[in-house]
Structure formats: structure tokens, C-alpha cells
């Protein structure tokens with residue numbers, strides 16, 4: 515469908531110029547690999563884009579749904595001011611433990627709290643407890659949960675909140691959805707595009723394959 519060699523060369527060029535890796539990020543990737551976590555975190559360039567988006571809205575409170583080893587969390591948390599905070603939700607106790615160590619190593623454990631449990635339940639509890647709204651929400655957990663995570667995120671948002679979601683091309687499969695997960699993601703894309711509460715777009719991001727990042731902003735009215 516696409517010349518992937520060209521896309522990979524462009525992504526490597528962008529990474530080299532705009533998203534150079536440092537010790538803490540490299541430590542996170544190698545510690546995650548050593549601990550047996552799947553190699554499915556955002557790419558360096560996508561991580562940088564997430565960070566830049568958080569900087570652009572002056573985010574002081576960030577919510578992540580799906581922590582894995584903390585690679586995207588570190589990018590996002592680095593956009594926070596000294597007083598900023600981030601909450602990241604992770605179903606796997608093992609992933610959460612690895613992420614906490616990586617976040618600690620990156621010097622961000624004062625700012626980032628990793629909460630273990632099913633995101634649906636954790637989000638419902640946060641809403642019940644009257645948690646303050648977030649400035650940025652990054653949805654990146656189980657893909658079937660995306661429609662529900664969107665609704666719950668909107669409840670934890672304010673006008674201007676950025677709602678971001680990873681993997682929303684599902685490697686291209688949403689164009690002609692042939693499995694349940696792709697159908698759910700296509701429905702998610704449709705509702706994001708049509709939701710009167712949001713201004714939104716879906717952009718390609720390059721990894722081993724091309725995938726997508728959804729970017730939505732909660733409207734002012």
C-alpha cells in the first residue's frame with residue numbers, strides 16, 4: 515500500500531533531528547525488554563509529538579490510560595511544570611512495577627503516579643471521587659475499550675482538554691475492518707470525527723508499520 519522504506523527513512527531522519535534518545539529513555543526500553551514486556555510503546559518521534567502537544571496546551575495535569583513500561587509516560591511527564599502531575603493507569607501489576615522503576619530512574623516519580631487496575635474501574639472511581647479534570651488524556655490501553663475510555667475521558671475533561679489516542683489506524687485495518695477490534699476502532703474514529711463536543715483529526719505515525727494518532731480538543735461551549 516505504501517513505500518515503507520521511504521517512510522522509515524523519513525521517520526529515522528525526524529528521530530535523529532527532533533527526538534534524540536537519552537539515557538533515561540534507553541534505560542526504559544532495555545529494562546522493559548529485559549522484564550519481558552512487549553515492544554509496543556510509541557516511537558521516539560510519536561513520544562516527542564505527545565510531549566510537544568502537552569507543552570502546547572501548557573498541561574499541568576495529564577492522564578494516561580495504558581502505561582506499559584512508562585516510555586510514553588516519561589515523554590508526557592517531561593512536558594509538565596514543577597508542580598505538574600500525571601496519573602497513568604495500568605492493568606498489569608508487572609507492567610506497572612517495571613514502569614514505576616523506569617519513571618523513578620528518569621527522576622519523575624514525584625510527578626507520575628502509576629495506578630494498577632482495570633482502567634474502566636479506575637476511571638469510574640476517579641469520576642466518583644470528583645477528581646479534578648485533566649489537560650491532556652492519552653488513550654493507549656486495550657483497543658476494544660477505546661469508545662468507553664473516550665466517554666470517561668470526556669467526563670474528566672474541561673474545555674480545551676486534549677484527548678489523544680494511539681493505534682487508531684490499527685496498522686491500516688480500519689479502512690476495511692475485517693475483525694472485531696478494527697471495527698471498534700473504526701467506530702471510535704467515526705464518533706471522534708462526529709462528536710459535536712470535539713474538534714479532531716487522525717494523523718499517520720510511522721513505526722514498523724504505519725499507525726495512527728487521534729488528536730481531539732474539547733470545545734469551549
Ligand code: SAH
Nearest residue numbers: 555556580582585586604605632633655656
Ligand atoms: N502507552 C505505552 C504503551 C501501552 S501498551 C507506551 O507507549 O509507552 C498497552 C498497555 O495497556 C499494556 O501495558 C496493557 O497491559 C495495558 N492494558 C490493557 N488493558 C487494560 C485495561 N483494561 N486497563 C488498564 N490497562 C490496560
Ligand code: DHB
Nearest residue numbers: 554555556654655680681
Ligand atoms: C500494539 C501497539 C500499540 O501501540 C499498543 O498500544 C498495543 C498494541 C501492537 O502493535 O500490537
Ligand code: MG
Nearest residue numbers: 554654680681
Ligand atoms: Mg499504542
